[in-house]
Amino acid sequence: MRYLIAFLTLLSTATFAQDSTGYLEGNNVRALLSNRGVFFNDNSLGRPAYEFPKNSENHLVYANAFWFGAQTELGDLKIAAETYGVAGRDIYPGAITADGLAEAPETPYADDVYIISREEILFHSTNYTVWDYVAPDAITNWPAHGDVSMGLAENLAPFADLNGNGIYEPALGEYPEIRGDHAAYIILNDKGGLHTQTGGDPLGIEMHFMFYQYESADYLNNTTFVNLRVINRSSTNYPEFVVGNYMDADIGFAGDDQAGVSEDHSLVYAYNGDLTDEGTGPSPGYGENPPAIGIVGLNHVPAVYCLTDIEGMGDPVTPVDYWEALTGTGTCEVGDDPPGDRRMFMAAPSVSLNAGEVVCRDYAIINAWGGTPLENAAALEGIADDVIDFYAAEPNIYCEFFVSLPEKEEPITFELYPNPSNGSFAVTAEGNYDLSVFAIDGRLVYTKENNTGKTEIQLNVAVGTYVLVLENDAQQMTQKLVIQ
Template sequence: MRKIVSLFLGLVVVSTSVKAWNNPTKSAMGSSSLQAKAAGCTPATGRKILEFNNVSALIETGGSMWQDRSKNDAAYEVPKGSGERVIYAGALWMGGLDVNNQLKLAALTFRQGNDFWTGPLSTIPGTGNLNLGYLDYGPAEIEPDICVAYDQFYITTRQEIELFNAWYECSQDPDCDVNVDFPGYSIPSSILTWPAHGDQSRFQDFYLAPFYDRPGSIPGVYDPDGGDYPWYDLAGEIDCRTNRKVTLYGDYNMWWVFNDKGNIHTETGGDPIGMEIRSQAFAFATNDEINSMTFYNYEMINRSTQTLTNTYFAVWVDSDIGCSEDDYVGCDVQRGLGYSYNADAVDNDGCNGAQAIGANPPAIGVDFFEGPYQDNDGLDNPLTTDISLAKANLGIPYQGLGIGYGDTIVDNERFGMRRFIYYD
């Protein structure tokens, strides 16, 4: 079964790996007659600084985060403009066993090689079943020109979508005059060029980036002239406790799509999975602690013909709180939080050219707060302090280890942090 896996990561302001685990209960499918092959994609080059609030964080379309590889320098700065950098690098890790018990793996550390390339993978239309939680699958291939075409971020803001929605609703209201209420307004290119659909002539999934399909517009087809827009849930229609649809999040959002089939894995040397990853990096502008946080969402779709078992998803984080050789890492099990902090009250040891923070250095935290959905079992798995009962009923003993447990809703449980590993 080729499941859709959605992960939410919150970064709060080690080398650590925070993991979530998903072990599908259905048996793996055998090999298909469709032969996988490595495409000839060149390494992704897209990069953009997420700097909407108090954080400056460099993101690359090729899967690497928070590292300025051109300068061999850290690129996660809080407060923005201070020169105080607290993370050197980070990336998404994933791996599992196929039907032949062979490891499939995609991961990065400092991106000295490549395991990820941009663009959506090919499928066989009609093979998926949304009611069972998976999308179309098939060859899971990609051509070099598609990798190049998708080597970019698609950037939107909630404010511009709200303005577009208000303008469009005014245009449909006989008592509202757009020339008076919205003088000179034109639909921004971010809405007009939104990648809502894949190219079906290239066997891509027809539905790609999420969009709001306004009643009365062309059903199922992205139509900005008919009022459709990149899908921020403006009306609050999606109840995340029961609805698994992925919308756009944050006040500022960077959306992109990448995969692990664009070429040979030169970072890990692992066999490719056939994973398509629809990604969001986003931030909120607020007057509280959230203004110093960034967030990331990954919708991971196994497009290959094989189910993986014993599957892990992880976020690898190499934290350098100013100087790199005087930091400690740990985890708070009850909160499901990985963290890193300076060894003493003054950051000044082992700087190796980095800017020291000095007195009272901050701590940082990584919260894997919405991991993969737990396999359906017809139960509301419990949240209970009785650890034996939690284990016996696939529940959790601490609220920070997942969401949807003990909330009276059946089969909406999502893993939080399941492992914390120090990696050096």
């Protein structure tokens, strides 16, 4: 944790509009999210806000933020980063223009924290035609589309386009496309204001965060996932682009913690450095044998791991300092320090992110409890492996869905007949295409690749509504499929 926060918060709140915040609390974790670019932190009180177990008043994270760095073809450096959101900021709410200028509208657009559950979506799907049904705000106001007249991209947050017309129509039963049982969607950018945190030049990126949780009887009930899509809305190509995840984990009381790295498991973690957590402020403390927490890279093996504290990472002050931290060229000493206030940082490998392109980074925040602090830390490795396997088995549609698809191509025309059907139907389309069918809860129930012309399908699934996805090299189309 940081100590000047209450004072600095007073200084900074005068200059910015009210933050939009919301709790994701779908399982045994209660996580505060905001459109401020700093997560799991109660910015107004300067307090940790990743509560585990829910309603215990004990927390495992003080703050979590993301760092973004890029180099242009000419070698110019671009940096956007947050730590605690109090000394300065680089990241702002809402979508930015898709015309290559990457400008933020005067009034931020699609700048809320949108929180929705699978249960609400299912209820919406079955009740949207009922005369007195009122859809939850997050379904009605889901930021599926940007205002094209403002220069924003047509497609922002993913949704189930059941009639395949490219338009989000909740009144026709369409709904947010989420992962997990509970999800929060937040759109941020780095062009909404000055970069007072790093002093870096903006990248012109739009960041789409989906935080999500599963209700479960196993470790998933203690896990929060993060799906991050970064879209380069600028007209500049970035041959090198890096995302880092900066977390100030506090296991209850911040002053007696330790941290570690497990490269074989794509994991950084923190645990209590002695046997007892004393608690702090309004937190009663975990007492003996407090839990450990870790962050896992799910769709990438991190290239950089760093521990200790922000000073130990080479005291990032200038944009070059941040770039060195992101690329692992700065100093980062783990050392044999006595227990204290630990921070963790991990960065993905550099990739290219050209104008208009999208990069996805997925993470899981896991914890382990039940043994001594060191045993809990060791148990995180097995949980990291499990969560990577779990993630890999999920249908991975979130990076491709809408945003990375060319928006100006002619839509693929295809026929689905009969629909509704008893499970026996045919799809006819031009060219070579892949077919998948998803249940309404996102489960993949059928897939067949490399089809041409007419494809006969016999589905043995429960009666209900499904989503057929037809995909070729260039595009993806969806159609509601009803089995009676």
